[in-house]
Amino acid sequence: MGELVEVYEVGPRDGLQNEKREIPVADKIALIDCLSRAGFRRIEVASFVSPKWVPQMAGSAQVLGGITRASGVRYAALTPNMHGYGDALAAKADEIAVFASASEGFSKANINASIAESIERFTPILGAARHIDLPVRGYVSCVTDCPYDGPTPPEKVAEVADRLFALGCYEVSLGDTIGQGTPDKVAHMLLAVRERVPVTRLAGHFHDTNGRAIDNIDAALALGVRVFDAAVGGLGGCPYAPGAAGNVATEDVAAHLQRLGYETGLDIDVIEEAAQMARALRGWHV
Numbered sequence: 001m002g003e004l005v006e007v008y009e010v011g012p013r014d015g016l017q018n019e020k021r022e023i024p025v026a027d028k029i030a031l032i033d034c035l036s037r038a039g040f041r042r043i044e045v046a047s048f049v050s051p052k053w054v055p056q057m058a059g060s061a062q063v064l065g066g067i068t069r070a071s072g073v074r075y076a077a078l079t080p081n082m083h084g085y086g087d088a089l090a091a092k093a094d095e096i097a098v099f100a101s102a103s104e105g106f107s108k109a110n111i112n113a114s115i116a117e118s119i120e121r122f123t124p125i126l127g128a129a130r131h132i133d134l135p136v137r138g139y140v141s142c143v144t145d146c147p148y149d150g151p152t153p154p155e156k157v158a159e160v161a162d163r164l165f166a167l168g169c170y171e172v173s174l175g176d177t178i179g180q181g182t183p184d185k186v187a188h189m190l191l192a193v194r195e196r197v198p199v200t201r202l203a204g205h206f207h208d209t210n211g212r213a214i215d216n217i218d219a220a221l222a223l224g225v226r227v228f229d230a231a232v233g234g235l236g237g238c239p240y241a242p243g244a245a246g247n248v249a250t251e252d253v254a255a256h257l258q259r260l261g262y263e264t265g266l267d268i269d270v271i272e273e274a275a276q277m278a279r280a281l282r283g284w285h286v
């Protein structure tokens, strides 16, 4: 059997948060229940953020309350502050995630805080979670490029990843938020981050906006990363451009890893079923 590479499913959160059309909670639950049969260990299903900022995630408590939880699967939710943390606990999320940026411009645009302020907000979340043994994942966005500040220095990514790891995040997911990464940029960034955070605690989160996500995954695999975030059906593209690439598609990542001889533990048929549901949710009947 090949070496294990884990695919962390983020479609119900990172994918669906971008949809302009209001997706009924029942449809989200049906998608997650299907994904629960696919063999994932972790599925990100919810986000307890301001509904004024991300209206699509407003039904997150109902989603977590309505899914049929499979044993061995952890259902995760994003929490930007203590308000979100309280809501995630009430909804019985199995793990939570805090999300920072390696660039100031995106940090301000996404969570209305500087990087330093965001770390201050996350500190009590990590403190509270530690007391109840709740796993906390950390995200760093804009790890190669920022839509506001341009290219991101690898050292800045390393610094923010290190802060999250030191605060107690069990894993830090490195996000190429706008899909501007290339294998070269990803490798430079990872070489810097690996100096500060063990590579076994890193994950790759590559958006496929420019069609380079799989190449970037290969670059990260070569440097020892063994966890990759992906969204079934490639959910997460621009709602005004049907067919536009969003998060890298889970089915593509799973097939690619399989071709390379890695073990993913995923059932490709179930993933294809979920991918069809995801595409139908977006209104594409392909």
Ligand code: HMG
Binding pocket: 014, 017, 047, 048, 049, 050, 051, 053, 054, 078, 080, 081, 083, 084, 085, 099, 110, 111, 112, 139, 140, 141, 142, 174, 175, 176, 177, 205, 207
């Ligand atoms: P703010 O406006 O500065 O917050 O937003 P505030 O504390 O001043 O509160 C304003 C209002 O929001 C108040 O309500 C609060 O109660 C409410 P009002 O008095 O006006 O009625 N509020 C909340 N409501 C629900 N849940 C909460 C919450 N917090 C405050 N948790 C804030 C700051 C962080 C809240 C806002 O900027 C926000 O929600 N941002 C989230 C943005 C987001 O979700 N982005 C997408 C996820 S990140 C991502 O996709 C990247 C990733 O995939 C990796 C990658 O690709 O790079 C992870």
Ligand code: MG
Binding pocket: 014, 175, 177, 205, 207
């Ligand atoms: Mg993302």
